[in-house]
Amino acid sequence: MELQVLDVRALVREALDDGRSPDMGALRAAPPHEVAEALSELSPTELGSLFTRLGDEALAELVAELDPFDAARLLGKLSRAQAADVLEEMDPDDAADVVDEFRPQVAEAILEEMEHEEARDVRDLLSYPPESAAGLMTLDFVALNPDLTADEALAQLRRVAEEAEQVYYVYVTEPGTNRLLGVLSLHRLAFARPWTPISELMISDIAKVRAEADQEEAARMLDQRHLIALPVVDDQDRLLGIITADDAADVLLEEAGEDIERLGGSQPLEEPYMRASVLHLVRKRLPWLMVLLLGSAYTASVISHFEDTLAEVIALSFFIPMLIGTGGNVGSQTVTTLVRAMAVDEVRFRDLFRVLRRELMVGGIIGVVLAGVTYLRAWMMGVGWEIGPVVGLAALLIVVWAAAVAAVLPLVLARLKVDPAVVSAPFITTLVDGTGLFFYFTIAQMLLGLD
Amino acid sequence: MELQVLDVRALVREALDDGRSPDMGALRAAPPHEVAEALSELSPTELGSLFTRLGDEALAELVAELDPFDAARLLGKLSRAQAADVLEEMDPDDAADVVDEFRPQVAEAILEEMEHEEARDVRDLLSYPPESAAGLMTLDFVALNPDLTADEALAQLRRVAEEAEQVYYVYVTEPGTNRLLGVLSLHRLAFARPWTPISELMISDIAKVRAEADQEEAARMLDQRHLIALPVVDDQDRLLGIITADDAADVLLEEAGEDIERLGGSQPLEEPYMRASVLHLVRKRLPWLMVLLLGSAYTASVISHFEDTLAEVIALSFFIPMLIGTGGNVGSQTVTTLVRAMAVDEVRFRDLFRVLRRELMVGGIIGVVLAGVTYLRAWMMGVGWEIGPVVGLAALLIVVWAAAVAAVLPLVLARLKVDPAVVSAPFITTLVDGTGLFFYFTIAQMLLGLD
Numbered sequence: 001m002e003l004q005v006l007d008v009r010a011l012v013r014e015a016l017d018d019g020r021s022p023d024m025g026a027l028r029a030a031p032p033h034e035v036a037e038a039l040s041e042l043s044p045t046e047l048g049s050l051f052t053r054l055g056d057e058a059l060a061e062l063v064a065e066l067d068p069f070d071a072a073r074l075l076g077k078l079s080r081a082q083a084a085d086v087l088e089e090m091d092p093d094d095a096a097d098v099v100d101e102f103r104p105q106v107a108e109a110i111l112e113e114m115e116h117e118e119a120r121d122v123r124d125l126l127s128y129p130p131e132s133a134a135g136l137m138t139l140d141f142v143a144l145n146p147d148l149t150a151d152e153a154l155a156q157l158r159r160v161a162e163e164a165e166q167v168y169y170v171y172v173t174e175p176g177t178n179r180l181l182g183v184l185s186l187h188r189l190a191f192a193r194p195w196t197p198i199s200e201l202m203i204s205d206i207a208k209v210r211a212e213a214d215q216e217e218a219a220r221m222l223d224q225r226h227l228i229a230l231p232v233v234d235d236q237d238r239l240l241g242i243i244t245a246d247d248a249a250d251v252l253l254e255e256a257g258e259d260i261e262r263l264g265g266s267q268p269l270e271e272p273y274m275r276a277s278v279l280h281l282v283r284k285r286l287p288w289l290m291v292l293l294l295g296s297a298y299t300a301s302v303i304s305h306f307e308d309t310l311a312e313v314i315a316l317s318f319f320i321p322m323l324i325g326t327g328g329n330v331g332s333q334t335v336t337t338l339v340r341a342m343a344v345d346e347v348r349f350r351d352l353f354r355v356l357r358r359e360l361m362v363g364g365i366i367g368v369v370l371a372g373v374t375y376l377r378a379w380m381m382g383v384g385w386e387i388g389p390v391v392g393l394a395a396l397l398i399v400v401w402a403a404a405v406a407a408v409l410p411l412v413l414a415r416l417k418v419d420p421a422v423v424s425a426p427f428i429t430t431l432v433d434g435t436g437l438f439f440y441f442t443i444a445q446m447l448l449g450l451d
Numbered sequence: 452m453e454l455q456v457l458d459v460r461a462l463v464r465e466a467l468d469d470g471r472s473p474d475m476g477a478l479r480a481a482p483p484h485e486v487a488e489a490l491s492e493l494s495p496t497e498l499g500s501l502f503t504r505l506g507d508e509a510l511a512e513l514v515a516e517l518d519p520f521d522a523a524r525l526l527g528k529l530s531r532a533q534a535a536d537v538l539e540e541m542d543p544d545d546a547a548d549v550v551d552e553f554r555p556q557v558a559e560a561i562l563e564e565m566e567h568e569e570a571r572d573v574r575d576l577l578s579y580p581p582e583s584a585a586g587l588m589t590l591d592f593v594a595l596n597p598d599l600t601a602d603e604a605l606a607q608l609r610r611v612a613e614e615a616e617q618v619y620y621v622y623v624t625e626p627g628t629n630r631l632l633g634v635l636s637l638h639r640l641a642f643a644r645p646w647t648p649i650s651e652l653m654i655s656d657i658a659k660v661r662a663e664a665d666q667e668e669a670a671r672m673l674d675q676r677h678l679i680a681l682p683v684v685d686d687q688d689r690l691l692g693i694i695t696a697d698d699a700a701d702v703l704l705e706e707a708g709e710d711i712e713r714l715g716g717s718q719p720l721e722e723p724y725m726r727a728s729v730l731h732l733v734r735k736r737l738p739w740l741m742v743l744l745l746g747s748a749y750t751a752s753v754i755s756h757f758e759d760t761l762a763e764v765i766a767l768s769f770f771i772p773m774l775i776g777t778g779g780n781v782g783s784q785t786v787t788t789l790v791r792a793m794a795v796d797e798v799r800f801r802d803l804f805r806v807l808r809r810e811l812m813v814g815g816i817i818g819v820v821l822a823g824v825t826y827l828r829a830w831m832m833g834v835g836w837e838i839g840p841v842v843g844l845a846a847l848l849i850v851v852w853a854a855a856v857a858a859v860l861p862l863v864l865a866r867l868k869v870d871p872a873v874v875s876a877p878f879i880t881t882l883v884d885g886t887g888l889f890f891y892f893t894i895a896q897m898l899l900g901l902d
Contacts, residue, residue, distance in 0.1 A: 025656055032675055033796055065675070158642045167638055168619050168679075187618055190641045191609045205476055223704075224483055224516070226697040228619075228679065246677040249700035253674075256707035257791050263711060264787020264876060265780055273792035274802065281813045285784045286820060292780050293821055297828050299772035304832060310768060317761055317768045321750035321884045324772055328779070329716055329743050329877040333736045336715020340708050341724035345484055351725065362732045369737060370744060377748050381755060425715060425876035426780040433772045 008038040016046055021053035024061075032065035040070065044077040051082050060089030063098070069271055072101035075110075084113035092121035093138040093247070100126060125241075133218035134211035136251060137232045137241030143173045144198060146181055151194035157186075168228050172202045173239050180231055180239040182206060208233050211240055216255055219248035259343060262419065263336055265292070265426035292430045299434045306441035309450050315383035316444055319374070319391045320437065326370060327398040327436045328429030334359055334406035335428050339420050342410060349415045356407050363403030367396040390447050394440040401439070402432045459489040467497055472504035475512075483516035491521065495528040502533050511540030514549070520722055523552035526561075535564035543572035544589040544698070551577060576692075584669040585662035587702060588683045588692030594624045595649060597632055602645035608637075619679050623653045624690050631659060631682055631690040659684050662691055667706055670699035710794060713870065714787055716743070716877035743881045750885045757892035760901050766834035767895055770825070770842045771888065777821060778849040778887045779880030785810055785857035786879050790871050793861060800866045807858050814854030822847040841898050845891040852890070853883045 008030045015022035027035055039062070042050065051059055063071045063086055075083040075098065087095040087110065099107045099122055111119045121139050128134035142160060144153050157167065170189060172182045182202030192201050208231045209218040222230045222245055229242045258268040267284040269276050303310065303320075310316055338355065341347040347355060375392035379385075406428050410420035444450065459481045466473035478486055490513070493501065502510055514522045514537055526534040526549065538546040538561065550558045550573055562570045572590050579585035593611060595604050608618065621640060623633045633653030643652050659682045660669040673681045673696055680693045709719040718735040720727050754761065754771075761767055789806065792798040798806060826843035830836075857879050861871035895901065 029656075029658070031796070065677075154641070186637055186641065190605070190637065205480075207480070223697070223700055226516075228696075245679075245696050245700070246674070249674055249696070249703070252700065253703055253707060256704060256711070257795070260707070260711055260714060260787055260791045263714060264783050266784040266788055269788065272797045273788060274797055274805070278809055278812045278816070281788075281809070282816050285781075285813070286817055289777065289780055289784070289817060289821060290824065293773065293777055293824055296773045296776045299776070300769040300828060300832055303769045303772070304766070304834075307765060307769075311762075311765050314758060314762050314765075315755070317771070318751040318754045318758075320768070320771050321754070321775055321888065322744065322747045324776075325747045325750070325877075325881060325884055326740065326744055328880065329740055330736075332715050332875070332877050333717040333739070336711055337717055337720065337724060337732075340711050344708070345482070346723045346725055354725070358729055358732070361729045362736070365729070365733050366737055366740060370740060373741065373744055377751060381751055383755075424783070426776075426783050429779065429880070430776060433776055437772065 008034045009041065012038050012042070012050070015053075016042075016049060022050075024054070024058050027062060033067075035062055036066045036070045036074075039074055042077075047074065047077045048079070048082065051078055051086070056082075056085040057089045060086045064090050064094045067272060068094075068097040068101050069275065071098045076102070076106070080106075080110050080113050083110050087122070088114050088118045091138050091140055092118065092125055093136070093140075093241075096122045096125035100130065128211065131215050132211060133209045133213040133215050133232050133243065134240060136215045136218060136247055137243050138247070139241050141169075141171060141229070141231075141239075141242045142167055143171045143178070143239055145175050146172050146197065146199035146202070147175075148198050149194060150189055150192040150196045150198060150201060153189055153198050157189075169242075170198075171231060171239055171242075172198055177236070178238045180206075180208060180233050180237055183231070206231070209243070210235070215251050218243055219251040219255075222248040223252060256343070259339065259421040262421035263339060263424045265289075265424040288424075288426070292426050295430045296433055299437055302434050302437045302441075306437075306445075309441055309445055309448075312450055313387070313444065313448060315381070315387055316390070316441070318381065318383065319378065319387075319394075320440070322374065322377070323391065323394055323398055323440055324429075324433045324436050326374075326395060327402040327432040328425070330363065330366065330399050331402040331406040331428035331432050332425035334362075334403050335410055335425065338407065338410050342414060342420055347411070349411050352408065352411050355411065356404060359403045359407035360400060363400040366403075367399035370399055371396040386448055390440075390444045393447070394436070394443050397439045397443070398432065398436040401435060402428070405432055459485045460492065463489050463493070463501070466504075467493075467500060473501075475505070475509050478513060484518075486513055487517045487521045487525075490525055493528075498525065498528045499530070499533065502529060502537070507533075507536040508540045511537045515541050515545045518723060519545075519548040519552050520726065522549045527553070527557070531557075531561050531564050535561050538573070539565050539569045542589050542591055543569065543576055544587070544591075544692075547573045547576035551581065579662065582666050583662060584660045584664040584666050584683050584694065585691060587666045587669060587698055588694050589698070590692050592620075592622060592680070592682075592690075592693045593618055594622045594629070594690055596626050597623045597648065597650035597653070598626075599649050600645065601640055601643040601647045601649060601652060604640055604649050608640075620693075621649075622682060622690055622693075623649055628687070629689045631657075631684050631688055633657060634682070657682070660694070661686070666702050669694055670702040670706075673699040674703060707794070710790065710872045713872035714790060714875045716740075716875040739875075739877070743877050746881045747884055750888055753885050753888045753892075757888075757896075760892055760896055760899075763901055764835075764838070764895065764899060766832070766838055767841070767892070769832065769834065770829065770838075770845075771891070773825065773828070774842065774845055774849055774891055775880075775884045775887045777825075777846060778853040778883040779876070781814065781817065781850050782853040782857040782879035782883050783876035785813075785854050786861055786876065789858065789861045793865060793871055798862070800862050803859065803862050806862065807855060810854045810858035811851060814851040817854075818847040818850035821850055837899055841891070841895045844898070845887070845894050848890045848894070849883065849887040852886060853879070856883055 011026055012022050168186055169183050173180055182204040183206050184202045188201055207225055211232050211234050229244050231242050232240045234240055261268040265288050269284055371392040374395040375388045378388040378391040414420045462477055463473050618637055620634050620636055624631055633655040634657050635653045639652055658676055662683050662685050680695050682693050683691045685691055712719040716739050720735055822843040825846040826839045829839040829842040865871045
């Protein structure tokens with residue numbers, strides 16, 4: 001891996017030093033993030049000279065592969081006119097994502113430099129909420145009149161062939177209103193009898209999504225139905241654009257990554273990790289840590305409430321971390337499994353009682369085994385025969401309790417429209433820590449005859 | 452959502468009761484998992500009657516959308532001949548995934564019932580390791596001779612049009628050897644001058660993947676380059692099949708889901724959650740819990756080592772859960788953020804020292820803030836002015852330590868070829884619990900002048 005990065009870097013540098021343009025084939029073949037890294041190390045002058053040598057089209061091709069954040073940083077080093085030239089060559093949806101990363105004044109200045117039509121497309125796309133289906137769509141699609149014959153349709157397509165290299169579906173819209181009537185594949189069109197009207201070739205009963213729908217919903221629809229593109233329509237059923245499968249996959253992967261960070265107890269980063277400033281990291285982590293710390297502060301009160309018990313049998317304190325740790329681990333396992341199952345819609349609120357019953361059974365079995373192990377551990381410590389049963393029984397109760405809480409909470413939160421991934425492992429741990437301690441000391445009081 | 456399930460169920464049942472076949476349009480439009488649920492509730496007799504009414508082709512279309520596990524359960528209710536008929540109508544890669552879910556004897560019996568050619572395709576696909584690129588590929592592609600003209604190529608395509616409805620790329624292979632020479636899009640072919648040889652239209656410098664490559668590597672390549680399909684070749688560069696973008700997206704999503712489960716401290720389930728038996732869940736969770744419990748067992752020794760200190764200042768025990776909980780939370784945040792960044796290749800081993808420096812700074816800032824809060828908490832408990840500084844200082848040290856451990860471990864593990872996602876939140880928590888306690892009591896001894 002390291003070698004490859006050096007290669008991309010060397011490839012670009014050597015070409016610039018020799019006054020030639022770098023080999024586009026090699027750049028296309030290199031992993032995008034390595035190209036991003038190599039380009040990001042160039043000074044504005046070097047990047048300007050790369051722009052002159054490669055031309056806007058080739059540079060646009062490379063930039064389109066980058067993360068919008070990286071792409072904006074790169075284009076920011078070029079003159080505004082050069083940046084505008086590159087953006088014009090990109091798909092409008094990719095260009096919009098990049099423009100969105102600039103500060104508003106800079107974005108406006110670059111849009112001013114762009115050709116009117118391309119700038120309008122980008123502005124149109126930027127006007128939709130970024131998390132909506134419309135925010136994900138591209139305007140690069142072909143819509144035809146239903147009265148055309150297959151032959152006429154092909155002739156029209158041939159005319160736009162240059163821009164529409166990636167045409168797989170052709171959409172059919174009502175002339176005038178632009179209402180979506182149907183879709184047909186290029187394949188079907190190419191092999192139809194020439195005089196057939198495309199209204200006879202198209203499929204009318206098609207999957208589509210409303211502009212204001214959540215982008216995740218649109219992405220999931222594309223993924224589940226194995227579509228290559230999904231049309232986006234407004235409330236009048238007018239065709240606005242299409243969402244392509246690669247963009248949909250990126251949304252779903254992004255979403256999964258954010259779930260991972262949330263489950264770890266952190267707000268998802270908005271920038272690549274290595275680019276995020278230390279303060280950005282602190283801002284994403286500290287709020288949850290504060291909440292968790294304040295949440296766990298009551299554990300101090302629980303223990304202090306049992307101060308006399310503890311003073312009498314100091315050995316009880318030895319097992320506090322082990323017991324609450326095990327409760328947290330069981331809760332964390334249960335919650336992540338459930339959040340994952342909920343993300344793919346395998347589990348829903350109406351399954352609450354089935355899930356709870358299952359988790360109580362799983363917790364019961366696991367609890368019995370772990371109770372045995374903790375009992376043995378206490379026995380090995382040589383802290384008196386009467387401590388073992390207390391620790392073992394507490395382990396069983398804590399495990400079952402943690403499993404139950406972790407089973408119910410994500411489903412209830414989802415029902416309340418809260419993202420269940422906020423019930424992170426740390427959250428569950430904090431929640432079951434105090435109750436677990438309460439069980440532990442209560443059992444101790446009862447079995448040891450203390451008060 | 453609930454309503455829709457009832458609808459799909461009602462749709463199927465009513466049709467069967469009335470002796471007609473259910474509306475395929477409605478079934479196609481319904482979310483696949485709801486169709487799966489509705490079909491899974493049918494008895495073998497009902498399913499057999501559905502088969503008779505809908506026909507193998509329509510049923511294959513529905514079955515192809517299901518999870519292979521669900522699909523196999525459904526087909527298992529049909530006669531072997533009927534199951535074979537349905538599998539014949541599916542894409543060979545989907546069929547192979549389903550066949551793979553049956554017990555070997557049942558799989559063999561069904562394959563025996565299938566048409567020779569279809570059975571051979573499925574057997575071929577099953578011969579590759581399921582996690583390899585070849586295990587992910589489909590055999591539904593079109594390969595042409597480079598000497599054909601565009602017109603001849605289109606004529607050939609027209610002949611296979613029925614089976615190859617989803618043709619977007621046409622591959623060009625060397626006659627005889629079957630070596631991959633290039634690729635061209637249907638679009639390019641459709642609009643080329645009729646007499647141009649396809650060897651002039653094709654792109655020769657194409658992305659491809661070796662059969663034995665990891666399926667994740669192939670999927671990532673498809674995703675990063677926004678391809679619709681990726682050819683799979685053997686060590687002689689012979690074209691074996693193609694991987695399509697939708698299958699690639701599924702692999703990456705599956706992978707992300709497994710990372711989520713691992714980070715939660717569980718082995719990933721191999722079945723949908725609601726179908727997995729209680730014992731399957733126990734088997735996936737108990738081994739890690741045992742490891743973690745045994746790992747945390749030394750915390751009891753740490754505390755018992757400081758028994759005298761604790762007996763003297765019993766209030767020190769109040770803050771044990773809060774302190775080790777906070778350490779675990781910081782570690783969990785750091786580790787999940789890093790594992791995510793590593794999954795998308797943003798962070799690599801050579802970044803180790805940069806990552807460590809960043810996390811030490813982040814940990815330092817967060818540590819100071821949380822030290823203040825824990826100090827205040829101790830002060831509010833009214834446990835004596837001398838406890839606050841001990842707790843605050845311990846919090847600072849534990850937070851920085853947890854951040855450092857969580858920063859280094861995933862990178863080192865990845866270097867040792869261990870999946871960094873096994874460094875779950877529970878794992879880090881367990882690891883920093885004992886060391887955190889050691890810091891805490893040592894600070895207490897020093898500041899309080901105990902021994």
